[in-house]
Amino acid sequence: MIIAVSDVHLGYQASNRQLFLSFLEDVCKSLSSNDQLVLLGDILDFWRMNNVAVAIENEPIFNILESLDTKIHYIVGNHDYTLATLKLADNQLFDIRKTLRLEDNGIAYNFIHGYQLEALAVFEPLTIEEYESLCISLCQRTGDFIGDILSVLWDTIHLSFKKADRRQRTITSITEVPESRRDMHKVEQFARSKIRDLFLGLPKNGRLIFGHTHRPFIDENVANTGCWVSDASTQNTYIKIENGEMELITYQKARRQ
Ligand SMILES: [Mn+2]
Structure with a gap:
């Protein structure tokens, strides 16, 4: 069995952190060493708080992850992108990467966080690499810095926009929550298309x-894991893959006696 979950945004005030803790206890604790848990990005949110402060605040979550019997993979998202820059020892809690391919019942599954789809479909003229370099800046500096995103763009990527250029509005929307960003339908359309793998460099x-x-x-042939933040209209979902079937599940806390 493979369980995939994303976008908990630990460190962000709207994160459903307690419920995610219960999910780890209720659902993930029963996974065996033959199962796999895919943390599919933006589990931690470094854009709003210091990276180390977020990690320390969420130590109970790391403690539960450490206690699981199952294999854990961490795929980086845009809000926790700097994890990809860490030099990990072989025996670390999980491997950290941008893409992952797993098999279940003879079917291959490619895992990515999905910012790549938005960069390609919506954030033109930024390339994926330029978007990732922005993510590093946004992860490493917090507070007022977010308001200065455009000046960072000028400095690091040397983009120049004419006044009222529509692309300027699109690119400044990078720091808005997904619920208020435009063109998410373009991201979904791209994800459902057959040519996506070609653009993403996926098998x-x-x-x-x-x-x-x-x-x-x-x-x-495609599924989205959803999120665990109270801004979203649908919350606390994950994908379960078993016997060649994908299932979208909404976690509900079990009532304790
Ligand atoms: Mn994201």
């Missing part, structure tokens, strides 16, 4: 599992 003939948009859905 073909795999199902795609991603998050990032905070809009969970499931289709024949």
